[in-house]
Amino acid sequence: MASTRLTADTRRQALEALEASADPKNELDVLVVGGGVTGAGIALDAATRGLSTAIIEGQDWASGTSSRSSKLVHGGLRYLQMLDFHLVHEALTERDLLLKTIAPHLVRPVPFLYPLEHRVWERGYVGAGIALYDTLASLAPGKRALPLHRHLSKSQMVRKFPDLAHDAAIGAVQYWDANVDDARLTATLVRTATSYGAHAATRTQLVQLTKGATGTVNGAVVVDLETGKEITVRARSVINATGVWTEDTEALAGDEGGLRVLASKGIHIVVPRERIKGQVGLILQTEKSVLFVIPWSRYWVIGTTDTPWEQELTHPVATAADIDYVLEHANAVLAKPLTRDDIIGTWAGLRPLLQPGTKEGTSSAKVSREHTVASPTPGLTVIAGGKLTTYRVMAKDAVDFAIGQRASALPSITDQIPLLGAVGLKAVQRQARTWAQQYGWKPSMVDHLLHRYGSNLREIVELCQQDPSLAQPLDATSAYLRAEIVYGATHEGALHLEDVLLHRTRLNYEVPDRGLSALDEIADLVAPVLGWDDATRAAEIAAYTARAEAEAAAEDEPDDVSAEQTRLAADDVRPLQPLRTT
Structure with a gap:
C-alpha cells in the first residue's frame, strides 16, 4: 500500500518518479497538471482505475479557486430557473454521495x-x-x-x-x-490518490509541453520550484486541469485549438x-x-x-x-x-467561466451545461468549467476522454471510494469521547477535529501521545491544536508557512490579524519537521507577514487595478517561472 501521508519526503519520491518516467519502461499513463479540486479528483480517478498517475501543482494544493469558493456543496437552485433539471439532479446526486459515502466527515x-x-x-x-x-x-x-x-x-x-x-x-x-472546507477536500483527494499509488508534487510547475515525431503531446518539462531543477516527464496522456490558467497551459502545445475560459x-x-x-x-x-x-x-x-x-x-x-x-x-x-x-x-x-464553443483546431469535445472536455491536440486533454460539487463527474469525464477506448474496460469507480478519514468514522466518533477526557478537549474542539480529520483523528492523537504539549491549543488562538499545525507538515504536505495558514488551517481569514500573532509559534512547530534553519525560519515569517500586510492594504483600494498593485508589493514565497511555448 502506498503512503497515505504527504510529506517533503513523499514529494521527493514523486519527483524521482517523474524523472524516471523519461525511460519508456516507466512512462506514466496520466500526468495531471493542476492541483485544484478537479485535478485532485482526476488523479484519484486515474489511480483507482489502475493507471500510473502523477499530479503536479505550481503552488500549493487548492491554492487557486479551490480554496476560495463559497464552500458550498449544492445542486444549484438557480439552474431550476433555467429548467436545467439534468444538471441539478447530477449535482444533487453528487452532493448526497459526498454526504453519505465519499466524505461524510468533511461535508x-x-x-x-x-x-x-x-x-x-x-x-x-x-x-x-x-x-x-x-x-x-x-x-x-x-x-x-x-x-x-x-x-x-x-x-x-x-x-x-x-x-x-x-x-x-x-x-x-x-x-x-x-458545506465543505474546499481546501481540505482537495488535499484529502490528493492524499487518497497517493494511497492508491499516484505521485503528487506541489511547487512543481509545468513550463513546457513536449511532442513526439508525429506531433502528439507525449509529456512535459516541469521545474521543481524548491530547487530550480528541471525534469522531463513522459506520459501517454497529459490532462490540463488548471482552471483560470487553462488557456495559458493550452498555449504551450503551440496549437490554436482549445477551450476559452474567462x-x-x-x-x-x-x-x-x-x-x-x-x-x-x-x-x-x-x-x-x-x-x-x-x-x-x-x-x-x-x-x-x-x-x-x-x-x-x-x-x-x-x-x-x-x-x-x-x-x-x-x-x-x-x-x-x-x-x-x-x-x-x-x-x-x-x-473559470467556460465560454461558448471551442477554438478553431480543437479536434473533439464533450460538453455539459457546466463543463467541457476537449482535445486541442493529440495527447493533451483539457477540462474547464464546472463547480466544486461536481468535481467527481468532471474527473470521470476527463479520464474517460483521455484514455479513449480503454475507458470501457477501466470504468471509473470513484463513486465507491471513500476518502481518507471516512472509513471507520463512526468508531472514531465514539473513541473521541475518551480522548476528549484525556486531553481536556471541549465538545466544540472534538467536533472541530472530527469535521476536519474524520477517522484520521487517530493520527492527531498519535502525535499528542508522542508529545502531550501538542494536545493544547495554540497560545494565540484557541481554534487549533498545536498538533494540527505539526500534522499539516507531517501528513498533509505543507512546505511553507503560507501553506499552513491559508490551506491547512483557515487562520488567514478567520482571525482579525490573519494569523500574524500565531506566526512565531507556528514556525517553531513546523521548523523541526521541515528541517528549517534560523535563516529559513526568519525568511518564512517575513514572507507571510509581507503577504498578509499586502492583502490587508489591498482591501482599502477602490478598484482591481490599484488593489492588484498593492497586493503584488509582496513577493511570492516561490515565484512561478515563465512558460515556454513549443
Whole structure:
C-alpha cells in the first residue's frame, strides 16, 4: 500500500518518479497538471482505475479557486430557473454521495432560509421550485441524505433567524444543502490518490509541453520550484486541469485549438458568529448574483460577487468596492447592520467561466451545461468549467476522454471510494469521547477535529501521545491544536508557512490579524519537521507577514487595478517561472 501521508519526503519520491518516467519502461499513463479540486479528483480517478498517475501543482494544493469558493456543496437552485433539471439532479446526486459515502466527515448539512417578500404568489412559486429541488434529490439512490424543505411563518422564521429585519420578509422556505472546507477536500483527494499509488508534487510547475515525431503531446518539462531543477516527464496522456490558467497551459502545445475560459472574481467576507443572531443560513437574490449568509464554525461567511477580472491570475483580492457591495446587500435584510469594523477576514477567488464553443483546431469535445472536455491536440486533454460539487463527474469525464477506448474496460469507480478519514468514522466518533477526557478537549474542539480529520483523528492523537504539549491549543488562538499545525507538515504536505495558514488551517481569514500573532509559534512547530534553519525560519515569517500586510492594504483600494498593485508589493514565497511555448 502506498503512503497515505504527504510529506517533503513523499514529494521527493514523486519527483524521482517523474524523472524516471523519461525511460519508456516507466512512462506514466496520466500526468495531471493542476492541483485544484478537479485535478485532485482526476488523479484519484486515474489511480483507482489502475493507471500510473502523477499530479503536479505550481503552488500549493487548492491554492487557486479551490480554496476560495463559497464552500458550498449544492445542486444549484438557480439552474431550476433555467429548467436545467439534468444538471441539478447530477449535482444533487453528487452532493448526497459526498454526504453519505465519499466524505461524510468533511461535508456537512446546512439549513438555509429563502425569505419571502410576497404573501401568496411567491410562496407558491418558490415553494414549488424548492419542492422540485427536493424531488430531484430524492431520485438519487438510497435513503435521502437531507431533510425535506418546509414552509415557515414569519414568527417561525424569526425564531430561526432573530436578526433578520422584521420588514425584510413575511415568511420563508427552509431547505437543506451542505458545506465543505474546499481546501481540505482537495488535499484529502490528493492524499487518497497517493494511497492508491499516484505521485503528487506541489511547487512543481509545468513550463513546457513536449511532442513526439508525429506531433502528439507525449509529456512535459516541469521545474521543481524548491530547487530550480528541471525534469522531463513522459506520459501517454497529459490532462490540463488548471482552471483560470487553462488557456495559458493550452498555449504551450503551440496549437490554436482549445477551450476559452474567462475569469470572474467572487469575494466573501467573514464576521464573528456572535455578531448575527441566527441558527440557519440565508440565500438572497441580488441584481448581479446570489448572496449567501452561511453559518460556519465560529463565524459567518457572506458572499459573493461576480465581476470580470482582467488582472494577473494568481493573487485576486477583495477591494473596498467589493466589500461595500456585500455589506450593502447583507444589511438590506439584517436588523443590525454590519460595518467594516465587524469584518475579521476576506477572500477572493476566480471562477473559470467556460465560454461558448471551442477554438478553431480543437479536434473533439464533450460538453455539459457546466463543463467541457476537449482535445486541442493529440495527447493533451483539457477540462474547464464546472463547480466544486461536481468535481467527481468532471474527473470521470476527463479520464474517460483521455484514455479513449480503454475507458470501457477501466470504468471509473470513484463513486465507491471513500476518502481518507471516512472509513471507520463512526468508531472514531465514539473513541473521541475518551480522548476528549484525556486531553481536556471541549465538545466544540472534538467536533472541530472530527469535521476536519474524520477517522484520521487517530493520527492527531498519535502525535499528542508522542508529545502531550501538542494536545493544547495554540497560545494565540484557541481554534487549533498545536498538533494540527505539526500534522499539516507531517501528513498533509505543507512546505511553507503560507501553506499552513491559508490551506491547512483557515487562520488567514478567520482571525482579525490573519494569523500574524500565531506566526512565531507556528514556525517553531513546523521548523523541526521541515528541517528549517534560523535563516529559513526568519525568511518564512517575513514572507507571510509581507503577504498578509499586502492583502490587508489591498482591501482599502477602490478598484482591481490599484488593489492588484498593492497586493503584488509582496513577493511570492516561490515565484512561478515563465512558460515556454513549443
